[in-house]
Structure formats: C-alpha cells, structure tokens
Amino acid sequence: MADAAVDFAAASTEALQDRQLRTNFRRAMDGLMSKRAVQFADQAEWHAMRALGASVRLRALAKLPELLERLEETCTRNGIRVHWAATTDEANAIILSIMRGADARLAVKGKSMVTEEMHLNAFLERHGIEILESDLGEYIVQLDESTPSHIIMPAIHMNTRQIARLFRRKIKEAEDTEDVARLTDLARRVLRRKFAAAEVGLSGVNVAVAETGTLCLVENEGNGRMCTTVPPVHIAVMGLEKVVETLEDVPPILSLLPRSATGQPITTYVNMISGPRRPGEKDGPREVHLVILDNGRSGVYADGELRDTLRCIRCGACMNHCPVYTRVGGHAYQAPYPGPIGKILVPQMEGLEKRGELPHACTMCNACVEICPVKIPIVGILGRLRSEAVHAGGSVKGAGSHASRAEALVWKGWAATFASPAAYKVATLAMATLGNAAPSALPLLKEWTSARVKPRFAPESLHRLAAKKGIPDA
Amino acid sequence: MNSPDASAIPRPDTVYYFGTCLVDLFYPEAGMAGIELLQAQGLRVVFPQGQSCCGQPAYNSGHRAEALKVARAQLPLFLEDWPIIVPSGSCAGMMRRHWPDLFRGEPDEARAVAVAGRVWELTQFLVTVLRVRLEDKGEPVRVTWHASCHAQREMGVVEEPKALLRQLANVELVELKRERECCGFGGTFAVRHPEISAAMVGDKVEDIAATGAARVVSGDCGCLLNITGALAAGEVPVRGQHIAQFLKERTHG
Numbered sequence A: 001m002a003d004a005a006v007d008f009a010a011a012s013t014e015a016l017q018d019r020q021l022r023t024n025f026r027r028a029m030d031g032l033m034s035k036r037a038v039q040f041a042d043q044a045e046w047h048a049m050r051a052l053g054a055s056v057r058l059r060a061l062a063k064l065p066e067l068l069e070r071l072e073e074t075c076t077r078n079g080i081r082v083h084w085a086a087t088t089d090e091a092n093a094i095i096l097s098i099m100r101g102a103d104a105r106l107a108v109k110g111k112s113m114v115t116e117e118m119h120l121n122a123f124l125e126r127h128g129i130e131i132l133e134s135d136l137g138e139y140i141v142q143l144d145e146s147t148p149s150h151i152i153m154p155a156i157h158m159n160t161r162q163i164a165r166l167f168r169r170k171i172k173e174a175e176d177t178e179d180v181a182r183l184t185d186l187a188r189r190v191l192r193r194k195f196a197a198a199e200v201g202l203s204g205v206n207v208a209v210a211e212t213g214t215l216c217l218v219e220n221e222g223n224g225r226m227c228t229t230v231p232p233v234h235i236a237v238m239g240l241e242k243v244v245e246t247l248e249d250v251p252p253i254l255s256l257l258p259r260s261a262t263g264q265p266i267t268t269y270v271n272m273i274s275g276p277r278r279p280g281e282k283d284g285p286r287e288v289h290l291v292i293l294d295n296g297r298s299g300v301y302a303d304g305e306l307r308d309t310l311r312c313i314r315c316g317a318c319m320n321h322c323p324v325y326t327r328v329g330g331h332a333y334q335a336p337y338p339g340p341i342g343k344i345l346v347p348q349m350e351g352l353e354k355r356g357e358l359p360h361a362c363t364m365c366n367a368c369v370e371i372c373p374v375k376i377p378i379v380g381i382l383g384r385l386r387s388e389a390v391h392a393g394g395s396v397k398g399a400g401s402h403a404s405r406a407e408a409l410v411w412k413g414w415a416a417t418f419a420s421p422a423a424y425k426v427a428t429l430a431m432a433t434l435g436n437a438a439p440s441a442l443p444l445l446k447e448w449t450s451a452r453v454k455p456r457f458a459p460e461s462l463h464r465l466a467a468k469k470g471i472p473d474a
Numbered sequence B: 001m002n003s004p005d006a007s008a009i010p011r012p013d014t015v016y017y018f019g020t021c022l023v024d025l026f027y028p029e030a031g032m033a034g035i036e037l038l039q040a041q042g043l044r045v046v047f048p049q050g051q052s053c054c055g056q057p058a059y060n061s062g063h064r065a066e067a068l069k070v071a072r073a074q075l076p077l078f079l080e081d082w083p084i085i086v087p088s089g090s091c092a093g094m095m096r097r098h099w100p101d102l103f104r105g106e107p108d109e110a111r112a113v114a115v116a117g118r119v120w121e122l123t124q125f126l127v128t129v130l131r132v133r134l135e136d137k138g139e140p141v142r143v144t145w146h147a148s149c150h151a152q153r154e155m156g157v158v159e160e161p162k163a164l165l166r167q168l169a170n171v172e173l174v175e176l177k178r179e180r181e182c183c184g185f186g187g188t189f190a191v192r193h194p195e196i197s198a199a200m201v202g203d204k205v206e207d208i209a210a211t212g213a214a215r216v217v218s219g220d221c222g223c224l225l226n227i228t229g230a231l232a233a234g235e236v237p238v239r240g241q242h243i244a245q246f247l248k249e250r251t252h253g
C-alpha cells in the first residue's frame, strides 16, 4: 500500500459491523475511563499535575536540539552508543547491522511503538532474524499475525475467549482453559525460554534524560526489564522528541503516564538505564545502543503550531476517551498510532496525500483535549491539518493534495452568501421554501438520512420572527 | 473551566442576541424563546438583522479564509459594549474561543478579540450573570439533558443548564448515563462518516430511551437536529427540544 491513500472510512465501516469488537472496545474504554477518573478525582491536583507535565514537555521542546546534543554526549560518556536515523529505513538498517555484529539469530522486544512505526519485525524477519514480542499484549498480537490496536493495550480488541482460542491454535503445549492466570503462565513459560536464548534485547524509551544520559522505561510485567538486562546486547529505540532536560523532569511524567493510561497510581516497573554492565557488576548487557529516530519529526518541530504534537507522552488517554476510537477500534486507523494522537501525528509523518482523510475522522468534541495530561491542543492541530489538506503551499507533507475546485467553489459561494446580509436574506428565504422539497437521495442528504429523518426548514426564519415581534435591530 | 468571570460583569440593561444560522433556519421558535427569556428578566434585547453565521462550518472544514470573511461581516453588528448572548454552545465557543485565532494578525484582530470576550452561551448568562429564578407553571414531566461538546468543553458550561432545569418544580431531571459523550453530529462529520456518526447517535438514542424521559432537552441545535432526527428515524417516542423553548414553555404557563 506504498503511497495509496489509506481508506479509514471503509475500514471503520467494517469494524462497526463486528458486534463482538464493538462490545470489547466499549467495555474496555468504559473501564479505563472510570479507572482514570478515580486517579484524578481531585480536580485541583489534576490541574496542577498537568500544568507541570505540560511545562516539562514544553521546556524540553523549546530546547530540543540542544537537549539532543546533550543526550548524545551524556549517553556516550555512560558507554551507550548513540545512532541517528533520519528515516525508518535508516533506523532498520542500523539495528540490523548491530544485530549482525552480535551474530544475533533471535531478538526479544519489550513494547515499543516506534518500532511499529518502522515495521521492524517484518524487516528483521526478512533478514532471517527471529524477533519475539515479550509484552503479553504484543505477544498475543504477534501470535495473531496482527498489529496493536491501542498504544498501551495492544490486544485490547480481543477478549479472553478469543485469546484462549488463539493460544490453543498457536502454542503446542496450550491446555484447554480460559483461565487468565493459566493463560498468562503459559505465555510466561514460552517467553522465559526466549529471554535466555536471545542475543539482543530491544526496547522503547519513555523518557530520555539529557542531563544524565538515562533511559527511562516504564512497564507492568517485568518483561521489559528482562529484555534490557538478560541478552548481551540491548538496543533502545526512541523518537527524537522523547528527551527531557533533567532527572527532576521525570517524576511528573511517570506520575501522569500510568494514571492517564490505565488508571494505575504507578507502574510496576520503572527501569532507568544508564549504560552497559560495568566491571564488577553481575548483570546487565555488555553493549547498549540508542537509536534516535526522526521520521518526519523535525519537520513537525519546525512549525510552531504543529510542534505541540511532539509533546505527547503516549499515554493513550486520548484514544480511551475518543468516541470515534471507542466505536471503531484501533485497527481501522491502519497506523501505528490510532485515535486522536494518531489523527494528528500520522498525517504529518506519512503525508496528507496518503492520510489527509484522517483529520476528518473526528467530530471535534474535544474529549481528547480535555483529557490529555500534557495539554496538547489536538483538535486545534487537526483543524490546521484540515486546512493544509486543501491548500497548497503549506508546511505539511502533501499540503493541498485534497484540494478540490468544486469544494473550494462551494465554500466561496457560502462565504459570499453569509457575509452579505442581503444575499443571506434571499438564500434563507429560498431554503425555507425549496429546502423541504429536496429529495433525500441528494448527496449529503442521503448520508444524513441513512440514520435520521430529513431536517425541516422552518417556514419563517428567526430574522423574520424577530422583526415581526419588534425586536430592535440596533 | 472557561466561564467568563461573572463578578466582572455587572447586570446589563441591554444585550445583543446572536441567533446562529441553524437556529435561524431550523429552530427560530427556540431562538425567539431565548430572546423572550432575556426580556422577561427586564433586559432590552437587540437582534442585529445583519447577522448570519459565526463561520464555524468553513473553519472546521479547513476553509479559514472563508470563515474569516463571514466572521468579519459580523463584527460591525456588535459595536456597543453589551454582552452577546448565543443560544448555542457550539457557536458561542466558535466566537469566544476561535475568533481570536481566526483573526490573528489581521488588522481587525483587536476588535474581534474584544467582541469574542463579550460572548456568552445563553444558559450560562441566565445563571451566572442574571441569577434567574424560574417559576414552573407546567404539568409534571420527566426530562433528560444532552450536553453539547462545545458548550461543555469550550464554554465550560456543564452545570448551568441542569441548574435551570432543577429550578422547575414539576420537572424531574434524569441524567444520561453518558451525558458527556458526543452525539456524533460534528458538522460535516455526520455526512463524511455517516456510519460512525450513526453508531454514535444510535448509542445516544439508546441512552435517552433508557431514562424513560418524555423529552430530551439540549442547548445546541446541531445536536438537536442529529438526535431528534435519529429518534424519529428509530420511532422512539421522545421529543427533543431546545432548552430556551422548554424553559419558556414552562414559565409562561
């Protein structure tokens, strides 16, 4: 599907027809919303926390180039080898060459959305390297030969019965059970064997600290820790926006992230990686690499308004609260990042010619804006992208690719009518007399009446009523 | 959250009324009811006949120059320093929150910002500034309230309309299970993504039916068009009504 436009409408229509899927998402999102609400029951605390979180991210972005240089310096001093990748192809190639250098046949990976962006698994498999997802959700999705449907809970689209069936189909030693503890235990046994055998462990990065050269990784299962400490080589991959200035900037993010994401006060594991195994230490990898990926981010960064996109800490709260995501689920977006953040991030990374329809998959209800712990003006940015899609010459890749002369004419006509009181008067009169006679088969009305009756124009406008009742004009 | 500071606004003698294009075309009675509610509080209401639309349809579709043109045509209609009352959270939100962005860098930016700062959503104004006390003259009825997204999240209007409904002695207000969830209208969204929109309004209708209410009251005509349209299509016997009209009906006997 190289450069063809991705059809969100078709995929979402299909998803809507899957009753089970809709029930799974509704239930899961309702649960996540109420768990989050409990965490932030104290409104004053919530407002203070997110103000702090937003300021940490804003400050980091304001100094981004400088902090990235600093990060490279401190990481290098700590013995972490830093690699820069402008594109996903470059990042994949870097990772492959590190793996070849380590004679790796098997790699284990803790959850990382950036590597989803890179389609790293498929790439490595094409080069004869087995790669195993170790986060339980990711493992399930991988077994299912599918992709994550949520950035925090990759297998949220499946229920226990579906997972049990999948395990029975794909894992030899699986027993006939739908007991969650037994299923988890089975996955753990499979994964343990792989941790011990893998030559390379891959991970994402939640926050990288420029001051100290520390890579922070939060997780709940301990598999991330296994991936980053057991294999002899650890490769961390991050988008270039993940850096913060000082260690003190980390706690606000670590507090907002799990509370927003899953409604947990803290995560089970917080890993802070500051280099390979040092002489005399008993464990840890002997090599640590950090791959810093751009993939369009510096373009996003260059625009003062779009830059806010990069504040994201990938908590997923916006998707949990998005009424569209809740109905169609993550796969309909056909992108590594679904939901509201996906609607602004993916078109900027992949271009509007391919993704220009995505910013329209939104009612602009602002539920995401209300919930985002770092106050990203998501709806404002997608408004900007809608505008970029229809006007050539903008700064976003593919600007103007959805320009349509017919649509532009319609809006021009609309503006001419609505900006002139005389024209408006004539138009409203005409609509009131003719509008109700319009057949439902007309475009737009057809879509509207698929679920609703046709709206009826009132015989007399408010303008006329007000004049009749003697309401003063000025 | 975004409510203007009521203490800074003395009770005015005169207010402007901005009816919005949807009210003008589809719900003029509701628009009139809003005017009469304000008049009943002893205010002089001015309705500039030159008004049309806040520009939101074009703005949200990415056609900002056209939105600007229409918004700009509204500015000279509100020259006096009176509050501008809008019977729609969505249009009020467009004017109050988005006009400053829309006019950024334009020669008339300062004027647009000043006008935006005087915009109020109707129920917000009735409760916060006028502190109305309503006397119910109607028969007992059970109603439910649909919260518009822009009223709640752009104008910070959440409790005001419900507070008004609760003042009515014979009205039983049953809240929706998912009161704060979008009904799926979203302007062009409803026709660009008719299936998703239908799923959303379908759930909203189910939620409304589950309350056993005879009427669903809302402060936004976009939502009302969507919800009443779906109620009728599904033959659900619940009537939808704009809050201004409902309040007027109850208080005028």
Ligand code: SF4
Pocket (backbone or CB within 6 Å): A260, A311, A312, A313, A314, A315, A316, A317, A318, A319, A340, A341, A371, A372, A373, A374, A375, A376
């Ligand atoms: S946009 Fe905000 S809410 Fe959404 S994932 Fe990013 S930080 Fe979380």
